[in-house]
Amino acid sequence: MGRERIERMFAGVRERERPGLIVFLTAGFPDMEATLELVPALVAAGADAVELGVPFSDPLAEGPTIQQSSFLALQNGVTTADCLQAAETLRPLIPDAPLVLMGYYNPVFSYGVAPFAARCRSAGVDGIIAVDLPGAESGPLAAQCQSRDISLIPLLAPTSTAASIAESCRAASGFVYCVSVTGVTGARTEVSGRGLELVGRVRAHTALPLAVGFGISAPEHVAEVGSVADAAVVGSALVRVMLDSPRDQLVERASAFVASLAGRTPQPAPGQYIPGQYTSEASR
Amino acid sequence: MLGAWLCAPTGLVFGGGGWFWVWWRWFGWFGVVMDVRGGVEWGGQWGLVGGIFGLGVLVMVGGRMGVFPDERGRFGDFGGMFVPETLMAAVAELDDAYNGVKGSEGFQGRLAGLLASYVGRPTPLYYAENLSRHLGGARIYLKREDLAHTGAHKINNALGQALLAQSMGKRRIIAETGAGQHGVAAATACAMLGLECIVYMGEEDIRRQSLNVYRMRLLEAEVVSVTSGTRTLKDAINEAIRDWVTNVETTHYLIGSVVGPHPYPVMVRDFQCVIGWEARAQILAAEGRLPDYVMACVGGGSNAIGTFHPFVGDEDVRLVGLEAGGKGLESGEHSATLTAGRPGVLHGAMTYLLQDADGQVSPAHSISAGLDYPGVGPEHSYLKDSGRAEYREVTDGQALEGFHLLCRTEGIIPALESAHAVYGAAQLAPALGGDAVILVCLSGRGDKDIGIVAGAEDVEI
Numbered sequence: 130m131g132r133e134r135i136e137r138m139f140a141g142v143r144e145r146e147r148p149g150l151i152v153f154l155t156a157g158f159p160d161m162e163a164t165l166e167l168v169p170a171l172v173a174a175g176a177d178a179v180e181l182g183v184p185f186s187d188p189l190a191e192g193p194t195i196q197q198s199s200f201l202a203l204q205n206g207v208t209t210a211d212c213l214q215a216a217e218t219l220r221p222l223i224p225d226a227p228l229v230l231m232g233y234y235n236p237v238f239s240y241g242v243a244p245f246a247a248r249c250r251s252a253g254v255d256g257i258i259a260v261d262l263p264g265a266e267s268g269p270l271a272a273q274c275q276s277r278d279i280s281l282i283p284l285l286a287p288t289s290t291a292a293s294i295a296e297s298c299r300a301a302s303g304f305v306y307c308v309s310v311t312g313v314t315g316a317r318t319e320v321s322g323r324g325l326e327l328v329g330r331v332r333a334h335t336a337l338p339l340a341v342g343f344g345i346s347a348p349e350h351v352a353e354v355g356s357v358a359d360a361a362v363v364g365s366a367l368v369r370v371m372l373d374s375p376r377d378q379l380v381e382r383a384s385a386f387v388a389s390l391a392g393r394t395p396q397p398a399p400g401q402y403i404p405g406q407y408t409s410e411a412s413r
Numbered sequence: 414m415l416g417a418w419l420c421a422p423t424g425l426v427f428g429g430g431g432w433f434w435v436w437w438r439w440f441g442w443f444g445v446v447m448d449v450r451g452g453v454e455w456g457g458q459w460g461l462v463g464g465i466f467g468l469g470v471l472v473m474v475g476g477r478m479g480v481f482p483d484e485r486g487r488f489g490d491f492g493g494m495f496v497p498e499t500l501m502a503a504v505a506e507l508d509d510a511y512n513g514v515k516g517s518e519g520f521q522g523r524l525a526g527l528l529a530s531y532v533g534r535p536t537p538l539y540y541a542e543n544l545s546r547h548l549g550g551a552r553i554y555l556k557r558e559d560l561a562h563t564g565a566h567k568i569n570n571a572l573g574q575a576l577l578a579q580s581m582g583k584r585r586i587i588a589e590t591g592a593g594q595h596g597v598a599a600a601t602a603c604a605m606l607g608l609e610c611i612v613y614m615g616e617e618d619i620r621r622q623s624l625n626v627y628r629m630r631l632l633e634a635e636v637v638s639v640t641s642g643t644r645t646l647k648d649a650i651n652e653a654i655r656d657w658v659t660n661v662e663t664t665h666y667l668i669g670s671v672v673g674p675h676p677y678p679v680m681v682r683d684f685q686c687v688i689g690w691e692a693r694a695q696i697l698a699a700e701g702r703l704p705d706y707v708m709a710c711v712g713g714g715s716n717a718i719g720t721f722h723p724f725v726g727d728e729d730v731r732l733v734g735l736e737a738g739g740k741g742l743e744s745g746e747h748s749a750t751l752t753a754g755r756p757g758v759l760h761g762a763m764t765y766l767l768q769d770a771d772g773q774v775s776p777a778h779s780i781s782a783g784l785d786y787p788g789v790g791p792e793h794s795y796l797k798d799s800g801r802a803e804y805r806e807v808t809d810g811q812a813l814e815g816f817h818l819l820c821r822t823e824g825i826i827p828a829l830e831s832a833h834a835v836y837g838a839a840q841l842a843p844a845l846g847g848d849a850v851i852l853v854c855l856s857g858r859g860d861k862d863i864g865i866v867a868g869a870e871d872v873e874i
Contacts, residue, residue: 186642186773187759189651190497190658196641208771234495235758239772261495261758265485286499288661293501311499312659 131278134255135227135303138177139338139359148355150175150391151340153231153364154383155182155198156215157207159376164215165402166380167371169222174384175391176226177360179219180258183212183232190260192315194365197372209236209245213252218407220253227303229256229282237270246273256280256303264297271300282306285331287323298335307331307341307358316366317344320353328357351390363390481795486675488795494674496761500654503661508676510581515683520580524573528687531605532562532572536688538695538852543822550842551706551849554699555825556692558716558856565828565857566688566716567598567669573684575602578665585609585660588667589653591618591646591712592782592830593625594857595669600634610634613653615645618782624861643776646786650760670713671790674761678791685719692852693723700850706841708733709854710833711804712748712784714793716856721802731803734793735837737779738806746778749806750789751797764791780809780869781829781862807833813869815839816859828857829865 142149152171156164168179184202188195209232216228230249237245237259249257257279262270264283274281280303285294288311298305309324310317321344328339341354342362354361367386374382481488494504514520528534537560541553558566571588578586586608590596596612603610612629616638619626629636642648650672657666671678671685689707696704707724709717711734724730739747747753750765757766759774767775767787777787796802807815812829815836819827827835831854838853845851859866867874 187647187651189654189760190499192655193641200642203773210771233758235766235768235774236772238756238758239768239770260497261761263494263496263498263501265501266493266495284498286497286501288499288502290502290505293498297498308497308499311661313655 130253131250131255132280132302133278134225135178135280138225138227139304142177142338142359147392148351148358149177149338149340149360150351150387151178151180151342151360151362152176152367152387153180153182153342153362154367154371155184155195155202156212157184157202157205158198158368158371159201159379160205161207161211161215161407162404163376163379165218165407166404167383168219169402170380170384171387172223172226174387175393176387178227178229179223180229180231180362180364181212181216182364183209183230183236185233185236188233190313192313192365194316194368194372195314198368209240213248213254215407216249216254217252218402222402227255228253229258230254231258232260234259234262242269243273246270246277246279249279250277254279256282258282258284258306260284264293264300275302280304284308285327287311287321287327289327291330294331295334298331298337301335301337304338304340304359305331305335306362307339308343309341309345310343312343314343314365316346316369320345320350325353325357348390348392481792482675482679486679488678488792489798490756491763491791491794492675492678493763493791494761495758495763496674497658499658500661500674503657504674504676506581510577511676511680514577514580520576524576527572527576528569532568533560534687535691535695536560538692538699540699541823544819544839545842547822548839548842550847551845551851552700552847553838553842553851553853554696554704555853555855556688556720558688558854559825559827559831559858563594563598563601564860565594565598566685566719566854567595567857568601569687569719570669570681570684570715571595571598571602571667574665574667574680575599575606575608578667579606579608581665583663583665585611585664586667587611587613587653587656587664588669589613589646589649590625590669591615591649591785592861593618593622593629594783594828594861596634596636597625597628597632599667599669600629600632603634604632611656612636613639613649613656615639615643615649617644618646618649621782621865622861624864645776646782647759647774647777647788654760670715671718671792672713672760672762672764672788678762681715682718682722682792685715686722688716688719688854689721689723692720692854696850696852702850703727703730704850704852705729705845706731706733706838706849706851708735708834708837708841708851710735710737710784710830710856711751711789711793712737712779712786712830713788714790716854718790718792720852720854721796725796725801732796732801733837733841734802734804735833736804736806737781737784737833738808738811739778739780741808742806747806748777748779748784748786750777750787751793751804752806754787754789756794759788762788762791764794765789765797780812780865781833783828783830783857784833805837807836809869811836813866816866825855826859827855828859829862831856832859
């Protein structure tokens with residue numbers, strides 16, 4: 130499936146009124162069982178795709194919220210292999226929603242670029258976003274992804290030059306991620322005008338779907354982004370809700386937040402995770 | 414590549430947009446020229462020169478042969494630009510700006526003037542006769558970077574980058590610091606040039622290095638306490654990068670070591686190479702020959718690269734870096750990145766890293782806060798893998814021995830970082846004959862470490 134699942138999802142989004150909604154959550158925060166319960170519930174609540182954050186010790190593009198979730202996941206002993214295992218467990222539970230791994234390059238490099246791409250393929254991961262791997266350095270991972278039909282999704286920023294936009298769009302598949310601000314991840318009170326302007330600049334170079342992220346935290350932001358781009362990505366605002374929720378209300382509150390972003394009321398999840406189904410790589 | 418100069422037998426000449434090193438006498442009418450714009454490249458650009466009547470015409474024949482770093486900022490497999498897309502334009506802008514000033518007489522002249530009148534360069538090369546006699550063996554020379562303004566080599570780079578930022582029109586400077594030496598150097602350069610200065614420092618280091626924190630505040634820098642992660646240097650760099658991502662258009666990130674994305678490793682190296690070039694000329698004057706060993710401590714590795722680099726092309730000179738062995742490699746509490754780490758990506762570069770099996774960066778440890786870093790400059794990774802330099806570890810206890818040895822024999826209180834290099838030399842010297850020469854970079858003075866030494870030895874002051 131891979132790239133094709135992403136393409137199908139965006140084709141569906143383009144046929145309807147409402148913009149696409151991509152949610153980000155850190156894998157293994159507050160624990161891996163929670164991640165496995167949350168993802169199908171959030172898809173049922175209206176998320177069209179899920180970015181699963183792979184925790185890293187030095188998340189230098191993250192604001193305080195995702196730094197904290199990443200740090201807590203690592204404290205739980207979550208490894209890259211665990212995240213891939215979680216993706217594999219989730220795959221049949223969300224058959225139509227693209228699953229994208231988002232993280233930093235060192236854990237990928239340490240796992241081995243080719244084994245990582247191969248494991249992504251076998252786990253049913255559709256795309257990869259590596260925050261600190263700009264186009265100029267992405268060659269080895271891009272080659273491994275391409276041969277396995279996995280999208281390596283480029284990030285573009287308001288500071289991106291015309292040349293780097295053109296180059297990234299040429300090599301891209303799946304969709305292009307537009308970073309709406311010059312800054313780190315984190316909820317902001319309004320959508321940055323520079324982010325919307327960036328969408329226009331990127332649109333001139335590609336027909337691929339465009340998603341806008343960083344700082345998107347409210348239903349009106351999603352609608353505003355939807356007026357120019359195909360999808361909005363909500364990360365820190367969701368993780369903030371998770372940080373603030375007691376464990377027994379976590380799934381319910383996170384689902385309600387995602388439903389509000391999608392302009393819907395929560396639905397029961399079609400595929401539901403049965404506790405105990407997941408075993409971490411380490412414990413196997 | 415064309416240029417003209419007065420025909421000196423050997424030395425640096427200016428022409429063709431930069432400095433060239435020329436060996437003239439050996440070949441009569443023809444000489445050998447080496448492109449040293451931005452420092453000598455290992456296996457770099459060479460050519461032939463010809464001249465008439467004491468005036469030379471410089472003609473570079475032969476091409477680039479394995480020049481490092483390449484245009485992508487790679488030293489072999491190491492280095493590169495592993496940064497978020499938001500920073501790519503800034504990194505490229507910095508690269509352009511730096512290439513612009515590299516061969517500029519105006520910029521280099523201003524820097525050289527300040528290094529002489531403000532920093533106090535050239536720093537002396539001191540023959541440590543008592544230490545040498547005490548050890549019995551090689552003659553040990555100390556390159557006295559501890560005598561530079563602010564008490565360490567860090568000012569060479571801080572001044573260079575602050576001048577560059579000023580020429581780029583960036584008036585807001587951010588920096589990270591571990592022991593506080595780079596923070597003090599950055600704050601000093603900013604105070605002198607009238608630039609705003611914000612220094613990120615781990616909460617843990619602020620506690621350990623209160624003297625330097627106060628020095629920075631006296632210099633009117635803002636010191637920001639970093640409470641994320643391990644609350645030390647690595648996290649201070651993360652936080653500085655987050656600031657840079659946010660304020661990239663108005664801000665220059667003044668990195669303190671030969672780490673980070675291209676062009677930082679090469680730019681910081683070039684600013685620090687003044688150590689090695691001076692030492693090379695001084696040892697030739699003192700001994701009439703090059704040293705057998707050049708030794709320096711390695712955390713991020715800026716004083717070591719600055720000392721090593723001008724000797725890289727001299728194949729008979731052995732380059733030895735001393736890493737912090739902390740409480741011993743087997744304890745897991747150390748900063749011996751090149752000895753015990755493996756390649757990975759941190760802070761913008763592919764380089765050796767201390768990391769766990771999952772690629773999570775491990776906390777580093779050293780008695781000296783300035784060596785307490787789980788990464789290392791990518792050029793050191795290259796020098797290690799190519800076999801040109803070797804790296805050994807010196808434990809906390811051994812560094813304290815080196816510290817006392819230098820206090821006792823020479824009346825010099827070294828920084829704990831530099832004490833690692835002193836110990837390395839002391840270990841080596843007795844095994845070498847009296848004809849052998851060791852050059853040690855004494856990168857900083859030890860005033861800042863008095864409290865730590867007293868604490869480690871249960872002395873109340």
